Each structure stands twice: as structure tokens, then as C-alpha cells.
Amino acid sequence: MAEAPSQLSIYGQELKTWPPERIFDVRWAATVVKQALRRLAEECESRGRLRMFTTLSKYLSVERMEISYANLSASLGVPETVIKRVLHQLRVRYRAILRQEVAQTVANPADVDDEIRYLCAALASTQ
Numbered sequence: 001m002a003e004a005p006s007q008l009s010i011y012g013q014e015l016k017t018w019p020p021e022r023i024f025d026v027r028w029a030a031t032v033v034k035q036a037l038r039r040l041a042e043e044c045e046s047r048g049r050l051r052m053f054t055t056l057s058k059y060l061s062v063e064r065m066e067i068s069y070a071n072l073s074a075s076l077g078v079p080e081t082v083i084k085r086v087l088h089q090l091r092v093r094y095r096a097i098l099r100q101e102v103a104q105t106v107a108n109p110a111d112v113d114d115e116i117r118y119l120c121a122a123l124a125s126t127q
């Protein structure tokens with residue numbers, strides 16, 4: 001989901017075949033994810049960690065086995081343990097911000113989890 005806004009591209013022909021509801025849902029989902037990422041970036045920037053965020057943000061939704069902590073460590077000049085800890089913290093905070101963003105779109109707070117599942121499904125349908 002973290003990568004959705006930057007990787008989301010709906011081509012003209014494909015777009016013509018989609019019902020308006022699907023287009024709306026995908027754009028809504030991408031907007032919510034983009035807003036959550038923007039907020040997380042702002043928090044990191046205020047703490048002097050924008051470079052760390054910029055490098056690690058593309059790994060927010062990647063399986064741990066797909067991440068080369070050694071390469072990230074070398075790239076950022078910090079120990080692997082720091083990379084693992086910071087990435088974990090970013091993921092936790094990203095999920096919290098995403099929940100906050102979604103909570104603003106539902107009338108009943110009990111609907112947040114269902115709405116997040118729907119958001120994920122909408123974004124998954126574009127890949």
C-alpha cells in the first residue's frame with residue numbers, strides 16, 4: 001500500500017472499461033495512502049529524519065525477506081539494527097496514521113477496519 005500512489009497509473013483504455021465506482025474507490029484509496037505518507041514524511045522531517053524516511057518508505061509494505069538490510073545500512077551509514085528498528089517504527093506509525101486518515105472518512109469508528117480492508121482491496125485491484 002505504501003507504494004500505491006506512485007505506482008498507480010490507470011491507462012486510458014483500461015479506465016474506459018472500469019465502472020465509475022471502481023475509479024472512485026481506487027482514487028480514494030490512493031489519496032488516503034498518499035496523505036498518510038505525507039504526514040509520516042512531515043513527522044520524520046521535523047525530527048531530522050527525512051533522508052531515513054525517503055530511503056525506507058519504499059519498504060513499508062515489503063516483506064522482510066525482500067529487504068537487504070546490509071545494503072540499506074551501507075547506503076545510510078548506520079548499523080543494520082538501526083535500520084530494522086527504524087523501519088519497524090515507521091511501519092507502526094504509518095499504520096496508525098493510515099487508521100487516523102480512514103477514521104475521518106467513516107461515521108462509525110467500528111467501521112475503520114472494514115474500510116482499511118476495502119482500501120487494500122481497491123489498491124490490489126490495480127496491480
